[in-house]
Amino acid sequence: xxxxxxxxxxxxxxxxxxTASRRAAxxxxxxxxxxxxxxxxxxxxxxxxxxxxTDALMEGSPGQxxxxxxxxxxxxxxxxxxxxxxxxxxxxxxxxxxYASHPRTKEMKAWGxxxxxxxxxxIRFFADPTGKFTKMLDMAFDGSAIFGGDRSKRYAIIVEQGxxxxxxxxxxxxxxxxxxxxxxxxxxxP
Numbered sequence: 001x002x003x004x005x006x007x008x009x010x011x012x013x014x015x016x017x018x019t020a021s022r023r024a025a026x027x028x029x030x031x032x033x034x035x036x037x038x039x040x041x042x043x044x045x046x047x048x049x050x051x052x053x054t055d056a057l058m059e060g061s062p063g064q065x066x067x068x069x070x071x072x073x074x075x076x077x078x079x080x081x082x083x084x085x086x087x088x089x090x091x092x093x094x095x096x097x098x099y100a101s102h103p104r105t106k107e108m109k110a111w112g113x114x115x116x117x118x119x120x121x122x123i124r125f126f127a128d129p130t131g132k133f134t135k136m137l138d139m140a141f142d143g144s145a146i147f148g149g150d151r152s153k154r155y156a157i158i159v160e161q162g163x164x165x166x167x168x169x170x171x172x173x174x175x176x177x178x179x180x181x182x183x184x185x186x187x188x189x190p
Contacts, residue, residue, distance in 0.1 A: 044138030079156065082156075139152055139155055146174075155168060168184050
């Protein structure tokens, strides 16, 4: 399904569009076309949407398939984190201390055991080996130059009562600014 998102025009952009419209009415087809572009990444999943209904994710081993849409209906709230690479400095030292996830089954299990050996943090690690779930969220990017293939953008999605409440996606796909735990969940109190 293709979904287009529109952002409200600023007053300057609205004035430019109105001027172009008046010019087109006077000049007809000779009028120049006005196009608008946005530097923010397009996000298919948005607040109010349910998570994709698929069992493409795996937990622990390839035989343990997980459908996050079904899981989200079981709990009042859920935090879903996407990262481009397990064991990378940004994922392990900056992003993961607040929460973690990654799209590779074998790496996920090892990474989860490394970060939470006693299983006490309540963090579940899922793999998306084919990238199907990630692509359904429109959160995949071509990471061939660095990672050798398609990867997940770094993101954080809060789900409440089975519906997306908020989405934070790193503008450069891999940085750590808008999807950090402090930004998504708020500052940690002493």
